[in-house]
Amino acid sequence: MAIESVNDFVVRFANVNGSGSASANLLFARAVMRMGVPVATRNIFPSNIQGLPTWFEVRVCEQGWLGARGGADLVVAMNPQTWDKDVASIEYGGYLFYDCSRPIPASKFREDLTVIGVPLTEICNREYNDARQRQLMKNIMGLGALSAVLDMDVSVIEALLSEQFKGKQKLIDANLKALAIGRDWALANLQCPIGLRVKQADGVGDRIYVEGNAAASLGAVYGGATVCAWYPLTPSTSLAEGFTSYCKRLRGDAETGKNKYAIVQCEDELASIGVVIGAGWNGARAFTATSGPGISLMQEFLGLAYFAEIPAVLFNVQRGGPSTGMPTRTQQSDVLACAYASHGDTKHVLLFPRDPGEAFEFGALAFDLADRLQTPVFVMLDLEIGMNSHLTKPFAWDDDRKLDRGKVMSKADLDSSRDFGRYLDVDGDGIPFRTYPGTHPSRGSFFTRGTTRDAYARYTEEGGPYVENMQRLLRKFETAKSYVPAPLIDSAGAAARFGVLHYGSTAAPMDEAIDMLRKQGMQVDVMRVRGFPFAHAVDDFIASHEKVFVVEQNRDAQLRTLLMTEIGASPDKLVSVLHYDGSPVTARYIARAIADLVARAETPAKEGALS
């Protein structure tokens, strides 16, 4: 029995990297969205530039679940190299779309599948002489055929093509022609539509479709960042590139044509963070974008920034580690490396956005927090958020909002003879005042160093002032709890025995998993942590549940460790659900694991009786 489903299925495009298929695939996803049906898309790609297989997955889901689902109902198999694996990956009763220009032995198919063969190469060779043209148009032609078998509104694709090539009528015409050829061939030769169909719906609303890295970089623009220092590293590179292109659009000085920003591609990550710290020290908002290996290189500097109290923003787009690990796969495995980055006693502020929408929001907020708290702030993205486009709430900005520069003494403040001690805790919140270099001819200068000093920044090797200062840094960290984004709770209603705790990109599959569990009658409360240090609400949430399942995308249960060490949560209470094979965790995986753990928790423990 062939799968029948309207607005709820997964299409996986199997491509050859560098074959120009990406834009056609994206066009497909955007067309579905324009028809009002939410999509969740993912790039799956190896660490190579050309010639190796890549996949683009489109989950069509009218209900709006945006996490990865797993499996595929329809595979568009354009890569002979991965044919066997691709065919095997299709759900029972699914569909296989392929280029039938060259015969493929019957043994290479599956009996349960509906096979849709379109002689794309043959048609292209007939229509076009130029090799590049053949390749590019083949993709659009395939899209045309696909639109026919899935019963899509072709005018939506036509409109998208016209927008994409606006002003280049020749290109528009060529693309529209290829689209029509593919579609007409399918309508004439195939049974259209198949069991999978896209139907106009109303599920997208005003949401936008954007990559997390682009969103975060736009957040940096709105957060007032003027200095970006970086070194290329997948999956963070497109964040710095995004900042570059947004700055070109938004930060030019209309009169002089000069730039209200400076972007430096450094020689390594040590230099990147050094530049950020120098700029932060001197009163500019500065950031770097990197991933795990870069964070490792920055360790010594991060200790300096913590101890000398210098604002810095780091976007860490996490990938599979350690070492080169899985450079093009996703993980949340730098939580501890960032929370405790550097030698000595250090702790850092972390923000955990769930998607591009929050990447924008937290991206801007991070600069206020860094200035307010005078310390490095990490925005913890991952490849799943950063390098995939997601449907997300539109970006919003309150024009009355002011950038918070924190406690900075001006020349007037210094002239008023207010006492200035760089490390003096005047307000009891652990946050001292600072001055920018060059402010006053005779007051407010101080020496910044990583060595022990007293409240007036005078060098000392005495234990007393050292301890006092380290204690003040703890007070400051306590203050940070009220500044980082508060955790969000999704309550089951009646007092639930079990809680679930998660963060970052786990949110999308978690929404769906909780819906699955609740439909099965399982009542769990859910908390999404959005910042570190943990707000007191996190302690309360753990205290008020018998067991809390901590869902993470790493091997070592890093957030759980942080919960235990930082707020003294009992290890017995915190039960891990871990997923770390590099693919984004799915709702099915989470729901099954939690259902299983709940069942086990509900049967009385036998260990005591056995021993």
Added chain:
Amino acid sequence: MTYLPKPKFRHPSIEKNALGLTHRDYEGSISTLCAGCGHDSISSAIMHACFELDLPPHRIAKLSGIGCSSKTPTYFLGNAHGFNSVHGRMPSVLTGANLANKDLIYLGVSGDGDSASIGFGQFAHSIRRGVNMVYIVANNGVYGLTKGQFSATSDKGAKLKKGAVNTDDAIDLVTMAIHLGATFVARSFSGDKKQLVPLIKAAIDHKGPAFIDCISPCVAFNNHDGSTKSFDYVRAHNEAVNALDFITERAPITADYDPGQTQQVKLHDGTSILLRKMNADYDIHDRVAAINYLMKHDVAGEIPTGLVYLEDEPGDMHDRLNTVDRPLNELSDADLVPGSAALAKINASLR
């Protein structure tokens, strides 16, 4: 190392500059370096240069790495902000600071270990990036702070106090700096104030990466026979390419030089350098010849000092990045935040 307070640098304290400031206003806290350390003489030369240029001390930012040499910014210009960063990484921190505010004067002080060993990469990249700064390496050929190990500028065959001989080749930071695109390159000697002060003045006035390698004997670990960075050795092997005076509009052009062949070099802002050439053929604007000259004299065991290379209208990192004239750290919310209308357009393009 001794931590006994030493008397402040000797100077005629009544003398005032155009800002009405005395030498005292250019001092920092009392040096804790060994008595006789060459680094203290460099600090003194920096104070003199700033005094003579009438610079308001708070408009200077002093940055350094880690080492005895990197400690010195505490000992001069007490009204300037200072930053003792991490070992070998002063150049990146200075680069960032400079990006944030192009209006301050950036003074980077480093050691030979700090710049030629652990920080060789950052030394190189800050120079090739064209950062407008005065980068002084107090070069003693050893790690002073960690008690006398060889650094990367120690000459091959040089002997440590306890007899160990350096078997590795030395890095010459002056040759490197020219190679990397520094637009003001000089070598001097901490014991030669007459040469060093005008060099620092000219370097401060120079817009672009100005590098001064200043040989600065370590009296504790590298001032013995067999050392090639000792006072005696340097005095005996010094080969000055030129002597100079730095002339502002205020200073009379009559410098107290012995008669010889002189050359006046006009700088971009109307100031000029008066060079008295020791070597008639030496052209400070010829990059290739400069490198040639340095290598020839190196082979002969001589240490050329003076202004070795100068590019007249160099421009800097900010010119390359085309940044606005106002310092980035002074830009307002209105300059920086594009607002909700721009965001609405971006949203529309993402649907």
